[in-house]
Amino acid sequence: MSESSRKLLIVEDDPGLLNQLKWCFESYDVVTASDRSSAIAELRRHEPLVVLQDLGLPPNPDGVEEGLATLQETVKLSPFTKVIVVTGHGDQQNALRAIALGAYDFYQKPVDTDTLQLIVDRAFNIAELESENRRLQAVATQSPLEGIVAASDAMLQVCRMIEKVAPTNVTTLLLGESGTGKELLSRAIHRLSPRRDKRFVAINCAAIPENLLESELFGYEKGAFTGAARQTPGKVEMADGGTLFLDEIGDMPMSLQAKMLRFLQERVVERVGGREEIPVDVRVVCATNQNPVELIKQDLFREDLYYRVCEITIDIPPFRDREEGRLILARVLLNKYAEQQKRAISGFSDDAAEAIEAYSWPGNVRELENKVKSAVIMADGKQVTAADLGLAGVDAEEETLNLREVRQHAESKAIRKALMKNFGNISRTAELLGVTRPTLYDLLSKYGLSAEAYSKRANETKE
Numbered sequence: 001m002s003e004s005s006r007k008l009l010i011v012e013d014d015p016g017l018l019n020q021l022k023w024c025f026e027s028y029d030v031v032t033a034s035d036r037s038s039a040i041a042e043l044r045r046h047e048p049l050v051v052l053q054d055l056g057l058p059p060n061p062d063g064v065e066e067g068l069a070t071l072q073e074t075v076k077l078s079p080f081t082k083v084i085v086v087t088g089h090g091d092q093q094n095a096l097r098a099i100a101l102g103a104y105d106f107y108q109k110p111v112d113t114d115t116l117q118l119i120v121d122r123a124f125n126i127a128e129l130e131s132e133n134r135r136l137q138a139v140a141t142q143s144p145l146e147g148i149v150a151a152s153d154a155m156l157q158v159c160r161m162i163e164k165v166a167p168t169n170v171t172t173l174l175l176g177e178s179g180t181g182k183e184l185l186s187r188a189i190h191r192l193s194p195r196r197d198k199r200f201v202a203i204n205c206a207a208i209p210e211n212l213l214e215s216e217l218f219g220y221e222k223g224a225f226t227g228a229a230r231q232t233p234g235k236v237e238m239a240d241g242g243t244l245f246l247d248e249i250g251d252m253p254m255s256l257q258a259k260m261l262r263f264l265q266e267r268v269v270e271r272v273g274g275r276e277e278i279p280v281d282v283r284v285v286c287a288t289n290q291n292p293v294e295l296i297k298q299d300l301f302r303e304d305l306y307y308r309v310c311e312i313t314i315d316i317p318p319f320r321d322r323e324e325g326r327l328i329l330a331r332v333l334l335n336k337y338a339e340q341q342k343r344a345i346s347g348f349s350d351d352a353a354e355a356i357e358a359y360s361w362p363g364n365v366r367e368l369e370n371k372v373k374s375a376v377i378m379a380d381g382k383q384v385t386a387a388d389l390g391l392a393g394v395d396a397e398e399e400t401l402n403l404r405e406v407r408q409h410a411e412s413k414a415i416r417k418a419l420m421k422n423f424g425n426i427s428r429t430a431e432l433l434g435v436t437r438p439t440l441y442d443l444l445s446k447y448g449l450s451a452e453a454y455s456k457r458a459n460e461t462k463e
């Protein structure tokens with residue numbers, strides 16, 4: 001954040017000192033107050049991230065009680081604001097009282113502006129970092145699609161579709177590369193459905209040997225085959241009332257596809273070795289990382305089954321196509337694993353952020369998650385570097401030397417970054433980019449970007 005947009009409240013009753021401080025912080029957006037009531041009024045009005053406050057305030061500027069009362073009220077009203085108290089020379093005791101009451105730091109008179117500037121700067125850096133963390137935390141935890149970060153337009157669309165299909169019973173097919181979040185989204189469908197109190201049963205059709213898959217899915221009767229010691233219900237029955245997630249449906253053996261089709265049409269199962277038809281009420285969600293149309297062409301997937309499972313198809317974009325959301329997701333994961341590992345890591349270094357933007361992520365979000373997880377353990381410093389992520393020296397995607405394309409790519413990337421930094425605020429984004437608002441609007445339409453999507457990230461998705 002630039003200094004000019006950093007709001008600083010200075011509470012000082014000595015006009016001479018107040019002027020000196022205003023001059024010292026002239027590059028900031030300074031508001032001032034000279035007593036408790038005006039300080040609280042300014043705090044409410046401007047919500048500054050940092051307050052610089054004298055402890056000696058009227059009506060008794062030689063005492064500290066009014067200053068401490070102002071501090072307490074500030075902390076209560078705005079707990080995330082960093083208050084730096086200014087005390088009289090050698091007044092260590094009251095400085096410590098102020099810290100105990102919630103002040104972020106203290107500074108003793110006479111005022112040395114260079115040192116004070118450093119303290120104030122540091123307070124802003126920390127307050128901004130904390131505020132960014134809170135925002136990401138909110139993004140990560142408050143969405144109806146809990147735990148799913150949808151920071152790109154494409155993922156927002158996916159989440160909206162999930163919210164729409166979840167309450168229905170339609171069979172849903174999730175298409176996307178490995179690691180794009182298909183299982184995560186299928187769980188969200190279940191969680192947002194009226195079936196949420198019943199079971200979510202997942203089965204990976206590619207992970208179970210063909211000869212076992214049928215009994216795994218449909219169950220078996222006692223004595224149906226060697227080793228079938230007792231009657232056992234299958235996954236489909238176990239999901240009764242709830243949701244059945246058929247992962248990698250494209251790998252379901254042809255021999256089983258007919259039985260699956262029958263189940264989807266009739267909603268009854270017959271256990272292996274059994275004759276009884278058992279009615280089952282399940283909502284089916286399927287996923288595959290293969291192209292079902294290609295599978296049908298190659299006679300590996302039944303067309304009639306395909307039309308049964310794709311009543312609604314949701315395409316999940318690969319992570320490399322979610323450019324504007326990469327860093328947000330990376331930061332959410334970083335916060336999560338830093339907290340899990342109890343490591344005080346504040347973010348990514350510039351080279352790490354650049355590498356995250358440049359890398360093509362063939363393993364999608366899973367790859368990002370794994371890299372961030374291990375980087376949190378490996379990082380020596382407070383920031384995760386490209387080397388910690390195993391991305392040092394990683395080349396960006398195929399380089400183009402066409403100057404027009406290079407310019408456009410750089411321009412759209414800068415705009416997306418600026419929008420992200422300013423949560424879609426048009427004026428601040430235009431200011432950061434050094435263009436006028438009308439020019440920014442033109443650029444947004446040129447690159448098909450929507451500022452709203454970035455503000456939604458902060459407000460609406462709250463994932």
Ligand SMILES: Nc1ncnc2c1ncn2[C@@H]1O[C@H](COP(=O)(O)OP(=O)(O)OP(=O)(O)O)[C@@H](O)[C@H]1O
Binds near residue numbers: 148
């Ligand atoms: N949008 C997201 N927000 C947060 N975490 C995500 C997101 N997408 C994926 N993940 C995480 O990435 C990992 C991989 O996701 P998931 O297992 O759902 O992918 P998948 O598409 O089902 O993969 P596969 O096809 O290999 O089974 C999981 O740990 C998941 O929590």
